[in-house]
Amino acid sequence: MEPLRRPPERPDRLGVITHGSLSQGVEMKLEASESIEEVVAGTFVVIQGEKYDFFSMITDVRIDAANENILLHPPSAENNLLRQILRGSGTYATVTLKPMLMMRNDGLQELAEVQPVKTVPSHFAAVYRATAEDVTRIFGHEANEGGNRYFQVGEPLGMPGIPVCMDLDRLVERSNAVFGKTGTGKTFLTRLLLCGTIKTGKAVNLVFDMHSEYGYSARKEDGTFVKGLRELFPTRVVVFSLDPEGTRKRTQRTPDCDVYLYADQIEPEDILPLQETLNLNETAAESSFLLQRKFGRNWLLQLLQTPETELNDLAEAVGAHPASLGALRRKLSPFERYSFFKTEPSTGKRDVLEDLLEALRSQKSVVFEFGRYDDLRVYMLVAQVITRRVRAAYEEMTTTYLQTQNEADRPPQLVITIEEAHKFLMPGIARETPFGKIAREMRKYFVSLLVVDQRPSAIDEEVLSQIGTRIIAQLNDDKDIAAALVGTRDAGALRQVLASLDSKQQALILGHAVPMPIVVKTRTYDDAFYAALRSSDLPGQDFDSLDRNMKQWFY
Ligand SMILES: Nc1ncnc2c1ncn2[C@@H]1O[C@H](COP(=O)(O)OP(=O)(O)O)[C@@H](O)[C@H]1O
Ligand SMILES: [Mg+2]
Known part of the structure; x- marks a missing residue:
């Protein structure tokens, strides 16, 4: 392990601890010089105790008065002086913090390890905004471990430019979810995560792209376009299209494989x-x-x-x-x-499902585009048929691998992304669908799900409880908020945080792939991001020649 240095003095002192318990969290009195209006729920802070640093999240803020009489006779609107005098003594702000991890801070830094919180800091322990070094210490950094394990997904609230990373090894081990109401940035975030797994080769992906937003360029709300996965990774991503004509019209590009279903x-x-x-x-x-x-x-x-x-x-x-x-x-x-639907017998015909499996086996991620068939019936039926076959093939591949124990037979870790996931994972049908089975079996067959949904409350609880890492953007419905947090520790405290997220590009991340829950402003999907990925696919070759190479692969 890399030696840990003592973090620099943390400059941004927010207040001191006054109350608290292990179960309920701790309370801090805000420094009189800090404005309560700049203290927001979800902020990452550190409580510097005597022996431990407690890495914590702000979960609630409240204003208080030392004496009720002050509140009965408030200073008049003009009397700024009196307000100033009262502030911090007569009137003050209380901030609730939830410590999530602790780490020794008394000189044994090199040996210090993060541990679950088992106690509370003592009275008057100072609270600081976390520093860049704290963030790296807890969440890792893209440069660590050969650059192949941590992937930057955003920055902590109020800390622009500081990367928060997810541990991709841990991410692909389990099924994961991106929740949030429409327009919060789920698809953008999902595309970001897929880039991470493709760039590092941690998983191959099968994306059921109902609204054709993942493969080739996709429109942003402001009318501009962003690059799709196929354009960012021309040697590692293929596009299968149910509506090749539509794909060509929309993107001026030919999908790698036209899909027919018999x-x-x-x-x-x-x-x-x-x-x-x-x-x-x-x-x-x-x-x-x-x-x-x-x-x-x-x-x-x-x-x-x-x-x-x-x-x-x-x-x-x-x-x-x-x-x-x-x-x-x-x-x-x-x-x-529908033009993709064939009623003649499939015997002797080219089997697109075989092509798809072949692509996955060769470590190529598949974006399965629906084009004009973005109708829920088509989406569900097709996704269902394909996933049933893929799952069966993976079961078979896994059985072979377990018999031969030959690394060459090891199936590449597969992540299946489904939007509108609740349709496949509703109580009552989650047991029957291949998606439900994959979510429950977890890693056994090297397949996991990336569930993208705006209605987590409609998903079967057993499936929810199997989800490893959750990324949750704004949700309004109380039932959805409760479902998104089902089975997590600290759900009570996090509820408040979720309710206060911005409506776009902010999310709470918690679970298997991060050491503690954190609220991030998600990484912006733009030119700077493409540039950061670029080094990973064959440099120096232009897109068209790479595109042609890929096409030859199928025809
Ligand atoms: N990480 C991001 N980078 C750039 N733009 C984003 C990002 N997240 C969200 N947006 C903006 O928000 C809009 C909605 O995001 P989208 O992912 O389509 O939402 P959802 O899938 O939740 O409905 C996008 O069109 C884009 O303009
Ligand atoms: Mg979307």
């Missing part, structure tokens, strides 16, 4: 999670299993191709309720009109 590749279990979205009742969804029992892999074709007038016979033949079968057919028949 009716006989869809299984009844793929339909189950769509029940709510398609507004199907349970019997209707279940009649797909009855069809399959009789027709095998042709069940869907059979259903779609049976004329309306013969549906009753079909229902009788498979033992289904005619109305349910009719409903199922009505809900699925729009697929026949």
